[in-house]
Amino acid sequence: MAKSGSEKNTKNKAKHTKLMNRKKNKLREEKENRKARLKELTAKMNAQKEN
Known part of the structure; x- marks a missing residue:
């Protein structure tokens, strides 16, 4: 069963990708x-x- 609420780790992954x-x-x-x-x-x- 899927979790309800905000997605886990998307901000960290986006930040890591940006830095890399x-x-x-x-x-x-x-x-x-x-x-x-x-x-x-x-x-x-x-x-x-x-020369």
Whole structure:
């Protein structure tokens, strides 16, 4: 038999999902920034080698 009243745990689950998505987005952005920085560095080093 189902419980009557407010649903259990929906607020905590929503909050947890929100926080985990924020964490994943932060990690993804850091990874993209690192990749871009490395790309710039390699381009700069290749330009120095040619000169």
